[in-house]
Amino acid sequence: MTAVENQGQPSSAAPAIELKGISKAFGPVQANKDISIRVMPGTVHGIIGENGAGKSTLMSILFGFYKADAGEIFINGNLTQIPDSQAAISAGIGMVFQHFKLVQNFTVLENVILGTEDGAMLRTSLSKARTELERLSEEYELHVDPDELIEELSVGHQQRVEILKALYRKAEILILDEPTGVLTPAEADHLFRILDNLRAEGKTIILITHKLREIMHITDTVSVMRRGEMTATVKTAETSPEELAELMVGRKVLLRVDKAPAKPGKPILEVSNLQVTDEDGVKRLKGIDLHVRAGEILGIAGVSGNGQSALLHVLGGVTQATGEVKINGTPLPLTGPKANGRTRREAGISHVPEDRHREGLILEFSAWENMAFGYHHDPAYQSGLLMNNKAIREDTVKKMELFDVRPPIPTISAKSFSGGNQQKLVLAREIERDPDLLLVGQPTRGVDIGAIEFIHQQLIELRDSGKAILLVSVELDEIMSLSDRIAVMFDGKIMGERLPSETNETELGLLMAGMSGEAA
């Protein structure tokens, strides 16, 4: 497939950025294949693609992290060499990484001047930066206290510092890599206002994201990447989310989740006054009350770090807690040696952890070994004193085929599978145990669109077969489309419960930010 150039802007001005024939390989993996793209000044240009499509590699080349094997970079029409970040900065390129590059115990001001100090003494740089920062924050609604330490700032404010850093370095071209992944909806809206202001001032913005909604909302032009290639560049106004999804995946994708109304039965999980204090003495859960009935999905919405992980850990038997948890009317042990993952599984709870790399899988181990974790006591997996490895392998193949894990080879290590297939492995292990209650955290984090569709269908099928599901996700879209009821967590408490049909993102966003339901 050849790259399609952006013919959209009939302008006499040179493109702010033009890439011609960029290729980059890491060993046998061709991360970028002959990529060409033109980004016009004063526009927001979206780059969209699945994980591993090569978006980040391309931007790293532009920011001087990697050297391209072939190809040329033109900035404002001039051929430019970008051997390192310093060169990128001098060329007027600023980058806001997905994981912020800030020094946590430095002030905002110190972070802004780092690397671009005037002279060997700090005093003059700091006072100059202070005035400049005031001007920039006024101009672009980028308000932050210059003397605050980074570690005291919210994630949204830290992101503003990253943008200020780029602007302070006189960046005319701003690259943002997955900027909304960690933001509340309100913070994301504010970010888009900032981007609007920047565009109005003539800055050029490249927005890398996998969220179709953001692309449709803010960009002027959008380029789609698939497997290292640029498959299309289109004007945003002339395309649709469905078309973009198809371009990303290479086939038609169902973006909406089709589901019948829930037919909830008796309560499966009943939680009352659940409290957790962590090792540092911080209260993670401050009295949680909730219930999940058979045949329904309870979605827990919230910005990450507000106690959702603690909730999953307690219910999954990973951490100890106080309060009461009943499953099918029987209380579960919350403290002592009985409060562990095995007794939870025996009680009919399966757990798909939030972080599949750290908690869901052992990446170095093979798929079949991973399939036995947590269920290694299963008599079907035993033969006398020894593990019946053959039986486990056969069982693994069966489950891999049921869940469309590709390739369905049980002997290759978990780390060799793509994110989506790793997640399907974990889901296959937990769902096929026929649990009464499935705990599932971030089921589609780092999973490509095609696999998301499959995973959502599996969860709906499980619900329709009369099982209870507790779903934790930071993706509000996912919560809205899958849940039968939505509970919003903030600061270790449930802020409120809503029906998806009777609420909207604004209301949930306010609850997620800790505002009470009445104010919404």
Add this chain to the structure above:
Amino acid sequence: MDLETLLQVLDSTIRLATPLLLACLAGLFSERAGIFDIGLEGKMLAAAFFSGAVAYTTGTVWLGLLAGIAASLTLSGIHGLASITFRGNQLISGVAINFLASGMTVVIAEDWFRQGGRTPSLVGDARFKPIELPLSGIDIPLIGPIYTDLISGHTILVYLALLLVPASWWLLYRTRFGLRLRAVGENPAAVDTAGINVTGLRFAAVGICGVLCGIAGAYLATALQAGFVKEMSAGRGFIALAALIFAKWRPWHALVACLLFGLLQALSLRPDVVTAMTSFDVPVQLLDALPYILTVVILAGFVGKAIPPRAGGEPYVKEQ
């Protein structure tokens, strides 16, 4: 306890705190840049030997000092190469340097001087001499003796070490270099994306560490004592590390921590004073052990939460 005894104890506190302070500041620069250095001990020992040997051979203490710094810098270079360039484990590299110095100094000393692994005693210009500050001996009650006996009469290296405290503070908190150095120990990715060379910055820090350790070692052999003896660093590198944690990686606090350790070492030299003060017959062995006991207590984390530089001990690998 009379004023004279007190001044004697404090005077020896300063002398004994000096090598600790130099090593502690050395560690501070290295660790603030994200390179853990448990090889302070080995670098001091190597510097002590080479400064003693060269001072004896040439009869000039300044050449001895330079030789000590060169020896320590060489070991720093090895540590830098292993932990920065080749991204090796910083603890293992530090342990290796300690073993290397411990064995090498004795073997070379035996080969060169045939005195059982020590250098001959240093005399005359081969040793740093106390400096009598102007106006010492001035006859004012209280202030006179304090000035003459406590403040005046130390070697140049003692005054240098004390001056290095404000100098380090100023360098770390008031200059561009200091800002970058502290940043690279906290988040090297932030430094890298700001267009600054992480490797160069870390080597600079390790280099400063080498120079300061070199001075510390030379002080041991050519100022505190007259010549090198086997294992003469006697765990001071590790005590300096404990002081560094106690000081939470801050220069002024490092001074206080090192003076505390120096005081404990000074007291162990004067059991009579301790006995007089406590009216107990405190065993000398216990006094000798005190600095090390305090070290263990500090390293075990009994002094409150000390947060080391966040990127400490981690080689920097550019993520994609």
